[in-house]
Amino acid sequence: MKDFKIITVDQVGIGDRVSRITKRSVKKEAKIHGLKMALNMIDLTTLEGADTVNKVKQLCYKGMHLHDSYEDLPTVAAICVYPNFVGLAKEQLKGSGINVASVATAFPSGNSSLEVKITDTKMAIDAGADEVDMVISRGKFHQGEHNYVFDEIAKIKEVCGKHARLKTILETGELGSLDNVRRASDIAMHAGSDFIKTSTGKISPAATLPVTLVMLEAIKDYYYETGIQVGMKPAGGISIAKLALQYLMLVKETLGDKWLTNQWFRFGASSLANDVLMQLEKQRTGNYQSKDYFSKD
Amino acid sequence: MNRIEVLKTYKMYIGGKFPRTESGRYFTLKNTKGEEIANMCTGSRKDFRNAVVAARKAFEPWANKTAYNRSQILYRIAEMLEGRKAQFIDELMQMGSTKKQAENEVFTSIDRLIYYAGWADKYQQISSSVNPVSGAFFNFSVQEPTGVVSVIAPEENGLIGLVSTIAPIIVSGNTCIVLASESKALCSISFAEVINSSDVPGGVINILTGNAEELIPHFSTHMDVNSMLYCGNDKKAMKSIKENSTTNLKRIVVKSDINWMKNDNESPYFITKFTEVKTTWHPIEKIGASGSGY
Numbered sequence: 001m002k003d004f005k006i007i008t009v010d011q012v013g014i015g016d017r018v019s020r021i022t023k024r025s026v027k028k029e030a031k032i033h034g035l036k037m038a039l040n041m042i043d044l045t046t047l048e049g050a051d052t053v054n055k056v057k058q059l060c061y062k063g064m065h066l067h068d069s070y071e072d073l074p075t076v077a078a079i080c081v082y083p084n085f086v087g088l089a090k091e092q093l094k095g096s097g098i099n100v101a102s103v104a105t106a107f108p109s110g111n112s113s114l115e116v117k118i119t120d121t122k123m124a125i126d127a128g129a130d131e132v133d134m135v136i137s138r139g140k141f142h143q144g145e146h147n148y149v150f151d152e153i154a155k156i157k158e159v160c161g162k163h164a165r166l167k168t169i170l171e172t173g174e175l176g177s178l179d180n181v182r183r184a185s186d187i188a189m190h191a192g193s194d195f196i197k198t199s200t201g202k203i204s205p206a207a208t209l210p211v212t213l214v215m216l217e218a219i220k221d222y223y224y225e226t227g228i229q230v231g232m233k234p235a236g237g238i239s240i241a242k243l244a245l246q247y248l249m250l251v252k253e254t255l256g257d258k259w260l261t262n263q264w265f266r267f268g269a270s271s272l273a274n275d276v277l278m279q280l281e282k283q284r285t286g287n288y289q290s291k292d293y294f295s296k297d
Numbered sequence: 298m299n300r301i302e303v304l305k306t307y308k309m310y311i312g313g314k315f316p317r318t319e320s321g322r323y324f325t326l327k328n329t330k331g332e333e334i335a336n337m338c339t340g341s342r343k344d345f346r347n348a349v350v351a352a353r354k355a356f357e358p359w360a361n362k363t364a365y366n367r368s369q370i371l372y373r374i375a376e377m378l379e380g381r382k383a384q385f386i387d388e389l390m391q392m393g394s395t396k397k398q399a400e401n402e403v404f405t406s407i408d409r410l411i412y413y414a415g416w417a418d419k420y421q422q423i424s425s426s427v428n429p430v431s432g433a434f435f436n437f438s439v440q441e442p443t444g445v446v447s448v449i450a451p452e453e454n455g456l457i458g459l460v461s462t463i464a465p466i467i468v469s470g471n472t473c474i475v476l477a478s479e480s481k482a483l484c485s486i487s488f489a490e491v492i493n494s495s496d497v498p499g500g501v502i503n504i505l506t507g508n509a510e511e512l513i514p515h516f517s518t519h520m521d522v523n524s525m526l527y528c529g530n531d532k533k534a535m536k537s538i539k540e541n542s543t544t545n546l547k548r549i550v551v552k553s554d555i556n557w558m559k560n561d562n563e564s565p566y567f568i569t570k571f572t573e574v575k576t577t578w579h580p581i582e583k584i585g586a587s588g589s590g591y
Contacts, residue, residue: 285544287520288346288349288515288520288521289520290519290521292520293520
């Protein structure tokens with residue numbers, strides 16, 4: 001592992017900055033703009049044991065046709081599925097410009113051998129995945145085997161090569177402290193991740209604003225240090241539009257406009273899209289909306 | 298003993314909690330002598346929106362409770378109200394009632410809760426039917442709750458107006474958001490405290506205080522509200538409510554010029570105003586020697 005500085009986090013300071021963000025409100029045109037931007041950054045996700053071919057087809061359709069009665073609506077950024085559904089999703093999304101992201105490396109626990117993880121990743125890439133979401137080995141991280149975690153990410157990055165962008169899931173809900181989040185972020189970026197991602201969505205707490213801010217700060221420092229731009233993806237637990245806008249404010253203020261595109265920022269979510277759509281309809285019609293009038297998946 | 302009286306902060310009742318209005322606004326209630334008695338929250342559209350979210354969330358579990366259990370819970374509200382009747386009599390008197398009027402209103406309110414508690418597992422029996430059809434089907438129609446109901450409570454009465462509108466709406470399994478009387482708002486929040494200690498799940502009843510004119514457009518346009526009850530005489534408001542309701546075909550019920558103290562104004566038909574008829578076709582086979590169909 002390359003040598004890099006170990007940086008500690010001012011937990012109180014982070015909490016304070018986040019609480020200031022949550023007290024702000026975004027209205028009117030800025031809100032509509034932000035909501036559309038958020039829609040376009042969603043990785044529409046289904047990662048259930050009970051996923052079926054039709055569920056994935058339905059999700060792909062939803063990604064392409066979010067709410068047809070609303071003109072000029074963007075599509076989502078990507079559809080995120082398990083590796084065995086990548087081929088299907090790729091076929092469904094043909095020509096839509098929407099990427100297919102696949103989780104890999106023994107998602108969600110990451111408890112398997114490196115060989116299995118490599119095979120898992122190859123399977124997703126061979127099926128056509130544009131993006132791979134890997135999980136780090138949290139157990140190894142806690143045992144202090146940071147080199148192992150680093151090497152593993154580097155190895156998966158090598159497998160991804162030019163075929164797919166690598167998002168590294170830190171599973172911050174299992175890391176214990178913001179110091180650990182910062183360290184894991186640094187390890188993931190130095191090992192070559194294109195994105196760092198908070199959570200699998202299987203563990204509570206999933207993404208939170210403070211954790212995201214710590215990771216954004218890590219991205220900023222890494223960018224100043226190396227000139228390499230790394231993306232950010234909070235995932236899990238972001239299901240209302242207001243919260244999504246707060247995340248966007250955090251990104252804008254920490255990293256700036258350069259990150260405010262779906263090339264560099266994503267939301268991992270399943271139900272966020274509908275809430276954003278409901279808010280957009282509220283802005284358009286003036287009436288508060290009901291879930292009854294929006295597709296479920 | 299000389300002491301400073303501890304006055305109650307009147308907040309609102311949303312989702313089983315007592316939040317202040319998000320708008321930070323308030324209005325001052327005065328007694329008949331013109332003295333200030335309390336500051337009440339002026340609820341905003343966002344408070345209403347939050348209340349609808351709470352009511353929607355509470356709807357399914359509440360509707361799925363047994364009628365018998367809903368009956369028990371309504372009875373429980375009456376029990377709690379009985380125990381705190383002195384407070385309500387006092388509050389009604391502060392808002393201008395005589396002692397006798399206040400007592401009468403509180404006692405009628407308690408009795409009305411008992412009345413509707415009794416109907417919980419019975420109204421369906423008189424309003425549902427088995428329908429004759431041609432063919433081997435058992436065909437029956439039953440009443441089901443409409444969903445989330447928004448209510449503009451009567452302006453004239455503080456307590457009986459709330460009880461007479463809330464009880465028949467929730468007894469069938471609906472959840473509601475009620476805007477209490479603006480001029481007699483004092484006991485609405487005390488009534489919320491009674492509800493809160495009566496096994497009523499949070500979100501089933503939500504009580505806001507504030508200005509009807511300001512909130513009626515939102516009460517009537519919100520797409521996640523299935524039905525609306527308007528108690529009042531404002532023709533302009535009625536027209537706008539009916540127009541707004543077309544956005545999602547809300548069922549609108551209007552009650553004008555009602556003396557809520559009279560027992561004529563409690564009825565199982567008030568319950569079925571807020572229910573929908575579901576008709577089911579069921580295939581049958583001949584059973585037993587009698588050849589009975591079901």
